[in-house]
Amino acid sequence: MPDMDEIKEGKTYYTDIPQKTEGFFLKGSNSLDWGMKNRLARIFNPKSGRTVMLAIDHGYFQGPTTGLERVDINILPLAPYADTLMLTRGILRSVVPPSFTQPIVLRVSGGTSILKELSNEEIAVGIEESIRLNVCAMAVQVFIGGEYEKESIINMTKMVDLGNRYGIPTLAVTAVGKDMARDARYFRLATRICAELGAHYVKSYYIDDGFETVTASCPVPIVMAGGKKIPELDALTMAYNAIQQGAAGVDMGRNIFQAEQPVAMIQAVRAVVHDNETPEKAYELYNTIKNQS
Numbered sequence: 001m002p003d004m005d006e007i008k009e010g011k012t013y014y015t016d017i018p019q020k021t022e023g024f025f026l027k028g029s030n031s032l033d034w035g036m037k038n039r040l041a042r043i044f045n046p047k048s049g050r051t052v053m054l055a056i057d058h059g060y061f062q063g064p065t066t067g068l069e070r071v072d073i074n075i076l077p078l079a080p081y082a083d084t085l086m087l088t089r090g091i092l093r094s095v096v097p098p099s100f101t102q103p104i105v106l107r108v109s110g111g112t113s114i115l116k117e118l119s120n121e122e123i124a125v126g127i128e129e130s131i132r133l134n135v136c137a138m139a140v141q142v143f144i145g146g147e148y149e150k151e152s153i154i155n156m157t158k159m160v161d162l163g164n165r166y167g168i169p170t171l172a173v174t175a176v177g178k179d180m181a182r183d184a185r186y187f188r189l190a191t192r193i194c195a196e197l198g199a200h201y202v203k204s205y206y207i208d209d210g211f212e213t214v215t216a217s218c219p220v221p222i223v224m225a226g227g228k229k230i231p232e233l234d235a236l237t238m239a240y241n242a243i244q245q246g247a248a249g250v251d252m253g254r255n256i257f258q259a260e261q262p263v264a265m266i267q268a269v270r271a272v273v274h275d276n277e278t279p280e281k282a283y284e285l286y287n288t289i290k291n292q293s
């Protein structure tokens with residue numbers, strides 16, 4: 001405790017300068033609490049307002065898919081270029097060093113495999129684990145139109161309730177079943193339901209026709225899912241279009257880690273997301289880095 005004799009009376013009050021009251025930079029997030037906003041500000045870069053999430057959670061239902069056979073060898077070299085890693089607690093604990101300080105988005109729904117009905121998920125990770133692992137958000141799959149639609153929505157709302165208690169955002173991941181139409185109408189429906197029921201941000205696939213209506217009608221940020229592997233220039237074009245049509249970033253997996261040169265690809269994606277680089281320029285960057293390595 002300081003010696004009372006040493007305490008000097010304050011004089012610098014700047015009575016002529018009102019204290020600033022800043023709004024929060026993320027869409028629909030201004031009324032959240034400090035801890036929630038702080039976590040979101042680690043996922044989304046406050047300067048660009050966007051994020052490059054690297055999704056490597058595929059193993060939770062499909063095992064060691066191409067590019068994720070050895071996360072330690074194939075993925076850790078990409079991690080420094082990702083704003084966020086989206087992954088399971090198993091890979092986090094077994095492979096990612098705790099000295100890695102970028103934010104983690106933890107997959108918390110699961111319980112199914114590619115051998116069975118995928119929409120039949122439950123919450124597979126308790127909230128205490130998310131707190132213990134110091135994560136910045138929790139990801140829950142939501143199957144709008146799927147066989148277990150209601151259950152998956154309730155999985156999400158449960159995590160929203162728990163996350164709100166502890167200041168941890170919930171990412172709703174819209175999943176498209178084999179038989180569902182991938183069009184603007186579907187994604188407007190799916191993303192809006194997730195936001196209405198409390199998701200702090202939502203992951204949606206990109207569609208060529210009307211994606212801007214999906215981002216416009218969703219009151220919280222949308223990040224674009226990558227989807228199946230396509231040629232690098234096409235993937236950069238898709239990311240560019242999504243960003244220009246209102247996405248607040250990407251959550252890409254296969255189109256980064258299955259690229260011919262993943263370290264180059266993630267840097268090219270960053271250029272598109274954070275610097276508004278055109279797909280052609282970003283592809284040039286991709287080739288330059290690829291040829292140097």
Ligand code: R5P
Pocket residue numbers: 055056057058086141173225226227228251252253254255
């Ligand atoms: C799938 O359910 C997982 O959440 C993946 O994270 C998601 O599909 C994104 O990965 P990709 O860009 O490979 O589609």
